[in-house]
Amino acid sequence: MTALAQISDRRMRVDRRTKGGRHVEEIETALKEGRVGILFQPQFSCADGSLVGAEALSRWHHPQLGQIGIDSLFDSAMRAGQAARLTRHIAERALAMAAGWPDNLRLSLNITAMDLAEEDFSATILAAVKSAGFDPTRLMLEITEQALVSDIDLGAQRLAVLADAGIRIALDDFGAGFCNFRYLKRLPLHAIKLDRSMIEGVTEDQRDLAVLRGIVALADALGLSVTAEGVETEAQRFIAAREGCSVWQGFLGSGPMPSSEFARLAGA
Template structure:
C-alpha cells in the first residue's frame, strides 16, 4: 500500500474573512481574490482545508458555493461565527464543518485552531489517497438487494427473513420486535420537499441503528418497513429491562431535531413492542402483535410506547392504571447519579432520578414513568411526590453526602402551575435541605413552552440561592440565541451529543460549538452520558466543567452512593 508523504506545508484556502493572525509553521494561507468563482479558486489552490468567516457580509453565501467542492475534495473546514449567529451554526453543520470558532476569541486560539485544521486536512487527504477500491463483492451485491434504497437500512423482506430464521430454529422466546412510526413526518415532504424528507429518513435510520447496537449488542437488525415506519429486531435474552431501555432511547433519539436543507425538523415517534413467547414460530403473528401495539400507541393521548399483551398471562401493560396505586404502594424509588468535576475528579453533586419498581415489568425508567403519569393525568402528583421524597432523603445525608449539591428535575407542568415558585421554596425549606446546595433542572423541551414564564420563575429561584440548569440540551439550535436572556447557572448537554464527541471530526464541531456558546454566556457545562475515558478527555479539552455517566457510576441507591463516596475517600 502506498501512503502519501507528508507535505512540508498544508495550504488553507480563506474565503472572505476578517483579520487572521500569521498561520504559523506548516500552514500556508491562500485568500480568495478576484472575480473567478470561489469553488474554482479553491480547486486551483489545491488546498486541503478552508476557513470560512460567516461574520463577514456574504460569508454564508460563499460557504454555500464552496461546500460541494469542499466535500468532494474531502477537505477540512473551519467556520467562524458570531456569538449569536444561530443561522451560521446551521450553515456550518450543513457544509460539514470539522472545526468551529465562536467569536470573540484570542489570536492564540485562532492560531492553534488553524494548526489543528491543517492537521485534519492532512489526515483527510491521507484517508482518501490510498490504493484503488477493490472490485465489488458479489455477496455485498446480494445483500444490497435486501436494503432500502433511501436509507441504506435493511428492508421489510430482510426483517421477515431475520425473524423466520430465529423462530424456525426454536429461538422464539425472547425474540423482540419494535415497530417505530414517525410522527409529523408527512409535513416534512410537504414543507421542504422529497429530498429533505429522504435526508431525514436516513438520519432516523442511523440514530435507531446506533441505539440498537448500544443496547442489544451484536444480534439485531434495523429495517425500514415502508413509508416512515421502521422495525427493530433483536433478543431480550436474560435482561427484560433492555426492552424498556431500547424503546425509551429510540424515542429520545428520534425526538432530537434534524437539520435538512437549512431547516430544523422536529419529529416524534410512537412505538409498538412485542416479545416472542415460548414456542413462538410465526413471524407474521409476532409482527402483527407489534403492529397492534403500535396502533394503540398512535391512538393514545400521551403514551409513546405500548406493549403487546401476551397470550399466556394477563396483560399488565396499562401503566396509567397501575400508576394510580404505585405511589401509595411505595413503588416509586429514587436513584442518585454522581456529577463529577472534570478538573479535580471529585464528586461534587448528584442528580436525583425517579424509577418505578413495577411488580411485573421490573424497574422502569423516568420516561416511561412520566409518560404513564401524563396519560393518567398524574404528572403533578408524581412530580410533587418525587420532589418531597428527594428533599427528605437528601436532608438526612451525613458524612461526605452532606456536602453534595442536589439536582432535582422540574416538569413543564410544574412551570405552568400558578404559584409554583412559592410552593417549591416552601417545600425546600420545610425539608431542611439548604437552598444554596440545590439546583433545579428543566428540559429544553419544557423550556420552549413558555419562555417568559420560565425566565421569571428562574429569576425567583436564583434570588433565593437556588441554582438553575437546562437539562438534556441537544441539537435544538433554534434555542441558542435566547439562552442569554434566561437567568441560568448550568447547561447540561444531552448524552448523545456528549458521546458524539468521540465520533468523527465532523461530529465534534456540534459539541464544540455548544460548549463555546455556553461558556461565552458564563454558564458551567455538564455532560451527561459519559461512558469512556476517551469521551471524558475530549470533553475536558473543549472546556466542559462536569460530567455524569457510567464512567463514574450508574444511578445509585442512597446506600450505594454513600458506599461509593467512602470508597473514593469522600
C-alpha cells in the same frame, strides 16, 4: 391559563374518559405503596475527578411490568392528572435523602413542562427545600428545551423566583433538538447540560469536537458552566475536561444507584 396548560388540560380530560381511571388508580397506588423509587447517578468534577453530586432519577416498580423509567412514569402521571403530585413526591423524597449528604455535594432534579404550567410550582419547590432543611444553593433544577417551547416567558418568571432563592437552573439535553438561543438570553440559567449525542463522537469526528468547542466557548462567554452527560469512556472524559466542561456524568463513573449506595460513595 397558558396555551401549554390548556393543551394539557384537554389531553387529561380525554384520557380520563378513556383510560384515565386506570392511570389514576395505578399512580395513586404506586405513590401510596412506595413503588416510585429514587436512584442517584453520581456527577464528577472534570478538574480532579472528585464527586460533586448526583442527579435524582425516578423509577416505577410496576407489579406487572417491572421497572419503568421516568418518561413512561410521567406519561402515566400526566394522563391521571397527577404530574404535579408526582413531581412533589420525587422532590420531597430526593431532598430528604440528600439532606444527609456532605455539604459539598449538590442534588440535581429534573422538571417538566407540566411542572412549569403549575401556578404554585415555585412555591412547591421552595417548600420542599425548606422542609428538608436543604441549602437551596446546593440544588440544581434541570429543565429541557422542549419543556419551555410553549411559554418561555412564564417559564422564565417561575424559574427566576427559584434562582432568586439561590437555586441553580440548568438547560438540560442541550443539543438534542432544535436549539432556540432565546432560551440562553431569557432564562435565569447557571449551566447547560450537554445531551449525550454531543459527547458520543468527539473522540473520532473532528466536526463533533468542533461543535463541543463552540458550545463550551458560548457557555463560557455567557458565564455558564457545562456538564457533559453520557460519558462512557476515559477518552470522552479526557476531552470533556480538556475542552472546558466543569462536570461529567455517565457509566464511566457509575450508573444510577440506590440512595444507600450513593451515601456510601459520598462517605455520608
